[in-house]
Amino acid sequence: xxxxxxxxxxxxxxxxxxxxxxxxxxxxxxxxxxxxxxxxxxxxxxxxxxxxxxxxxxxxxxxxxxxxxxxxxxxxxxxxxxxxxxxxxxxxxxxxxxxxxxxxxxxxxxxx
Amino acid sequence: xxxxxxxxxxxxxxxxxxxxxxxxxxxxxxxxxxxxxxxxxxxxxxxxxxxxxxxxxxxxxxxxxxxxxxxxxxxxxxxxxxxxxxxxxxxxxxxxxxxxxxxxxxxxxxxxx
Numbered sequence: 406x407x408x409x410x411x412x413x414x415x416x417x418x419x420x421x422x423x424x425x426x427x428x429x430x431x432x433x434x435x436x437x438x439x440x441x442x443x444x445x446x447x448x449x450x451x452x453x454x455x456x457x458x459x460x461x462x463x464x465x466x467x468x469x470x471x472x473x474x475x476x477x478x479x480x481x482x483x484x485x486x487x488x489x490x491x492x493x494x495x496x497x498x499x500x501x502x503x504x505x506x507x508x509x510x511x512x513x514x515x516x517x
Numbered sequence: 518x519x520x521x522x523x524x525x526x527x528x529x530x531x532x533x534x535x536x537x538x539x540x541x542x543x544x545x546x547x548x549x550x551x552x553x554x555x556x557x558x559x560x561x562x563x564x565x566x567x568x569x570x571x572x573x574x575x576x577x578x579x580x581x582x583x584x585x586x587x588x589x590x591x592x593x594x595x596x597x598x599x600x601x602x603x604x605x606x607x608x609x610x611x612x613x614x615x616x617x618x619x620x621x622x623x624x625x626x627x628x629x630x
Contacts, residue, residue, distance in 0.1 A: 438618075453616070499618075507563070509560050
């Protein structure tokens with residue numbers, strides 16, 4: 406079955422360490438996205454990519470970085486510059502408007 | 518600009534009650550509209566969608582109609598079940614800005630037996 410795989414489901418890191426969250430899709434979608442969700446909150450866009458080797462900042466890109474070297478992969482690095490990194494991170498993809506977003510099951514990151 | 522506003526929760530209903538979750542939007546172009554559902558600890562799943570005015574999206578007993586005149590896309594279900602307990606998100610995609618999506622803040626639904 407096609408879908409989006411995020412790994413790991415839970416991730417624990419010490420403050421000051423960079424950490425990379427994995428996102429892989431086999432839906433052959435051009436566009437991929439990273440969202441952050443805090444408890445009881447909506448989704449905030451971190452970065453998105455419309456095509457390989459290209460990506461744009463979303464609303465809260467500071468302290469995060471991404472790469473898009475392959476169509477199926479869009480890893481997110483949470484750097485030590487991110488002041489409050491503990492959150493639930495969601496990866497999504499889309500084949501283009503008006504198609505909907507397809508989401509992975511998320512990675513819960515805890516930084517202590 | 519583009520934005521989505523949905524009613525604050527939590528919404529608590531008894532099983533078999535009628536559900537309405539209000540959603541209104543502002544958009545500069547001709548958006549597509551979506552409802553997503555999120556169960557605890559999971560990602561969002563597409564519930565239904567509508568791509569133009571007067572379209573009705575439906576799935577699993579849920580319905581929503583794209584009303585351009587009132588800029589609304591309210592979610593309804595005639596008889597909720599305990600298994601419908603989840604958080605519901607209204608969203609739009611901006612037809613003018615390729616692949617940009619905007620989400621409401623989510624409405625938590627609790628259904629009691």
